[in-house]
Amino acid sequence: MADTFGSKQTDVAVRDDVKDYYGKILKKTADLKSKACVPGAKPTRGYIRKALDELHPEVIARYYGCGLLVPECVAGCRVLDLGCGSGSDCYVLSRLVGQSGHVTGIDMTEEQLEVARKYMDYHTQRFGYKKPNVDFVQGYIETLREAGVEEASYDIIISNCVVNLSPDKASVLREAYRVLKNGGELYFSDVYSNARISESLRADKVLWGECLSGALWWEDLMRLAEEIGFTVPRLVSANIISIGNEQLEKILGDYKFASATYRLFKLSKNSEKKGCLVMYDGNIMGSEEKFEFDAKYTFKVCIKVVEVDGDTAEILKSSRFAEEFTFQPQPGCRAASGTCRAEPEVMLDPFKQAQQFGGVTVASSTGGCCGPQESCCE
Template sequence: MSTTTAAYVQECGGGNPPSPAGQSAPGCRTAPPPPHVAAALRRVHGEVVDRFHGRGSPIPAALAGATVLDLGCGSGRDAYVLAQLTGPTGRVIGVDVAEDQLEVARRHLGHHAERFGYANVDFRNGYLEDLSTAGIADGSVDVVVANRVVNLSPCKPRLFEEIFRVLRPGGELHFCEIFADRRIPASLMEDPELLGECLSGALYERDFRRLMARSGCADVRVIDRCPAPVSHPEIARKIGYVNFSALTVRAFKLPLEDGCEDYGQTAVYRGTLEGHPHAFDLDDRHRFATGRPTPVCGNTADMLGRTRFAAHFDVAGDKTVHRGAFAPCPSTVPPPGGAPGAGGGEPDGVGRAKEAGGTEEAEAPR
């Protein structure tokens, strides 16, 4: 970790520092979370919520019984929400470099254990680029979440290597972050104001895709995307020529192909995910209506059939016969915060994709 960035994160209190410009970092309006997630958030202690600096909502579905790692957990808001969704048979580990934020999170462990009826949260101090410092073993985690902390990492290749080291086969990385439409100049990488706005470390999307491929994930899925304009005049003067977007992304630890290939497979959603009785959105291009057979590429079949989602989908077919490239389709993402579709989407305001004939693009993120 670079000296400047490490010192800044420590000084500002963890992976989600407040903006030194006095403004919130760029973001965009998203749909409200599903009722069960909103209800979980209301059960989190007020101080934990007030001291939390995260701005997204990286809360995926199908968490019951899972081991979840919350990177840059800060005061623990998301960790305590996740603790309710994983349930008494699940486990949540929050890791942060800032001990003062962890002290807030730990102070309310007893309160939440009493309120939930069980204790399944553990907060640890450690570096995100070296999770062994927090005692996270190889292949020990089902889901890794991160709420606007990736941009603060000065060594993103190492960060993603660590994430995929600790994930079990079929595990998922699910995170919210600001991305850029070009590479950020080195001269701005350590600017304190841009650090505070979580902009100086923003990844260029194509570089992110390449980095993920090298880390072991050849097909990254974008769940939600919206423009994230810079509004503060001084910040805009420095970096206003870069276009930023707020993305929610998911990536699985699976041996996926680098393009979407057609093997004649189909998937049927059972309608059994909490908060998604009528439809489930895997990403911004793939919506699965309950009970409706939907054609899928080989990668999507694996994402549904070889992960924790397997209990909620019936995937038919195998990869014995290759039928060529899987035909792409355009994204059908509505404006963030728009009217939800049947059954609701992901907690972060996922865009809706076509219900029938689900298809995929070869290049990711999209």
């Protein structure tokens, strides 16, 4: 499987082109030539909108993400943002992790980091903190060690439409795995293709900068995750991308693209994966009635018990979500013998899932008592 662009010399050239594109060519969101790197259609929760309203306008103006990256249950966590840009996601998370948490943003583009650092004092004062709980580091997401990011030092890693810009995606995921704690999560939104992109298109600087020709074939994400040691990628949301540029569409031909958010977890190698019964306690901010974990599982307070497979059970028990659930043994379940009724997790095709919902997929109602248009406990 090709997970790098080519030689080290070629990889450096690609990184330099991306630095120029996002540092010198793009000055604001409106400068983008396609609709690939724009926010997705999934609605933003009220507490996140409130945090967004507190951000400085210049930080917002330099936003190039393909989906707002704010995972649930982040209070007190240490969070790393790969390719933080001007810091919009970092500052939202700075507000949500609180004074006891910490957020680090890393980016290779000096111009973007200059904007992010410029408003550290502004946001510290706006949030009412005694000291900053965010810092910004210049470096490459493929070589976090060289940037001084220590092993097993973060609870959560986010990345917002950045992995597709890297010529060496395997190194990005390996480094993310290295710096995550056991039970930690890589929660990232990115652009995926419906097939491997040809070498000729991968050489197009504009298409690469627009998050298209560097997109990973979604099936290759599954292979990389397994190779590195992550759990099966859990699809959270996806939408089909409309390029919105006839010239670029003609060049791309039959290739299709989707913006998708996945969860990958790092579990202890000695973890025992047994299916079990879980009850959601309803204490996650913004998810008091239901917690949309992924496109397979939505946990609802009105449902007393939900049966989950071994992978999901171990993720919930080992991660920051452990205190939000009550766990019960599943009678007669032996994961190794395959007698658990909950089906093992498989990676979902973002294109098929999005098409089922008219171009946008949201968390399913699995484990719930009602359909997608009904309130939780009717």
